[in-house]
Amino acid sequence: MxxxxxxxxxxxxxxxxxxxxxxxxxxxPVRYDNHKLIQLKRSDAALDFISKNNLDIWHKASDVLHVRASPKDLESLAEFSPEVLIENIQESIDLETKSLKQAALAKRAVDDATWFQSYHTFTDIVQWLQNLSQKYPDLVTLVPSIGKTTLGKDIPALRITSKNGATKKKFWFQGLQHAREWIATTTMQYVADGLASGYATDASTKKLLDEAEIIIIPVSNPDGYEYTWNGDRLWRKNRRNNGGGVYGVDTNRNWPDHWNKGGSSTNPRDETYMGPSAGSEPEVRALMNYFLQLGNIVGAIDYHSYGELIMWPYAWIDMDPMAVSQYILLGKTMKNAIQHVNPQERYQLQQISKLYIASGSSSDWFYGDHVSQAQGFHGISIAVELSPADQQGVSNFILPAENIVPVGNETLHSIIAFIEYALAGKFVAKS
Structure with a gap:
């Protein structure tokens, strides 16, 4: 009894x-009732107005801007002839929340069979990573912590390769520096699962893992990501306490490569606040230290959303790298791999600085002098903006869960193409 x-x-x-x-x-507690997502024609005047009024830019394209606007903001933006893409952002958040609650009721534990049918909390993601390493012990190694966040959380990583004793080139893939870009972490999880499960069934995946080691950081900003679940769905930065009730640094403006050279802010309230000093954030230091500790990393990709763009350095200055022609060929290879899965004409190729200046980015650091001197060569550095495309702004950061698998699948194919291209010696990076 x-x-x-x-x-x-x-x-x-x-x-x-x-x-x-x-x-x-x-x-x-943070809501966006009657806030709209609007589209503006890109112009210096519009960008200047947005910057001076500290408005939240969701997406920058060569010809348009997507901006979140309160009713008051919308009035002040009238001179720029805004087009409304979403009437009420909070309604989109509420629909997503309803879906998440239904998914939580449908299953009470981490379940491989239904994992990619919904988004998940950071705690559940960590458990899933552990499950994956236990399911494929000869291929997947979970590194429980490569370092701590601002609030003391562990940042986990996966190392995926066949354990054949070979000395291998390494490839680095990270997602979710920006907390609200949920599709970036599900995509990293999907890629990890696809590589591990594909080893026994797909000859190209087997060859890849026999010749290379894959490093995946699914959640680069755990504090910020958790806050998008319990505080503010549209939070972008980490959770540094800047004082006076102001929080957060944009970690992708904090990397110590040409830090504070433009495209970032010194105002702690801004979405692109660069932090008090280069490399000041624990998340950035953890990623850098682990990257350098591993060594022999020949290629790195930083995943974001949204816009469907394959981009390369430089981000800090509008200057072509000497390897620009090779980046274009590599980008076309990745794009072709995506189109093989989804034949629509979608992803565009772009140098980052041709679209916007963003100093202190991980993309420049991966390609920059510090890493090249430490490794003895210039590695390949790519930044990807995942789905949706800019003309599909109705989905934006709040991308319905049914997109997890298709976005993950096309990214998996593009990553395989990226690695195969590099292993074949087709890309020789230069300064």
Whole structure:
């Protein structure tokens, strides 16, 4: 009898433990009622107005801008003839929240079979990474912590390769520097799963993992990501306490390569706040230190959303790298791999600085002098803006979960093409 009572209590405790967190997480105090997503024609005047008024830019293309606008903001932007893409951003968030709650009720634990049908909390992601390493122990190694976040969370990494004793070139893929870009972390998870599961069934994947080691950082900004679940769905930065009730640094403006050279802000309230000094953020230092510790990393890609762009350095200055022609050929190879899965004419190729200046970015650091001197060669550095495209702004950061698999699948194919291209010696990076 005591055993029955104990078992019932344990079941109740487990169910309570699994159901309460999702409710707590999704009770976000920050709301965006009647805020709209608008599209403006890109111009210096529009960019200057947006900067001076500290408006939230969601996407920059060569010809248009996507901006979140409160009712008051919309009035002040009238001179730029805004086109409304989303009437009420909060309604999109509420629909996503409803879907997340339904998914949480449908399953009470991390489940491989349904994993890519929904987005997941950071805690569940860490558990899933552990499950993946246990499922494929000869291929996948979980590194529980490559360093700590601002709030003391561990930043996990995966190392994926066949353990054949060979000395291998390494490739680095990271996602979710910007917390609200949820599709970036699901894509990294999908790629990890696809590589591990494909080893036994796909000859090209087997060859790739026999010759190379893949490093994946699924969540580069755990504090910010968790805050998008329990505080503000549209939060972008990390959670540094800047004082005065102001939080966050844009980690992708904090890397110590031409830091504070433009395209970032000294105002802690801004979305692109660069931080108090180059490399000041624990998340950035953790990523850098682990990258340099591993060594022999011949290619790195930093994943963001949205816009469907394959981009390369430089970000800090509008100057072509000497390897620009090779980047174009590599970009076309990645684009062709995506089109093989999804034949639409979609991803565009772009040097970052031709689109916008962004000093202190990871893309410049991966390609820059510090890394090249440490490794003895210039590695390949790419930044990708995932789906949707800019003309599909109705989806934006709040991308429905049914997009997880198609975006993940096309990215997996583009990553395989990227690695094969590099291993074949087709890309020789120069300064």
């Amino acid at each position: 005591r055993m029955i009572v104990f078992t019932l209590c344990l079941i109740t405790l487990i169910v309570s433990t699994l159901s309460v967190p999702i409710t707590d997480f999704l009770a976000r």
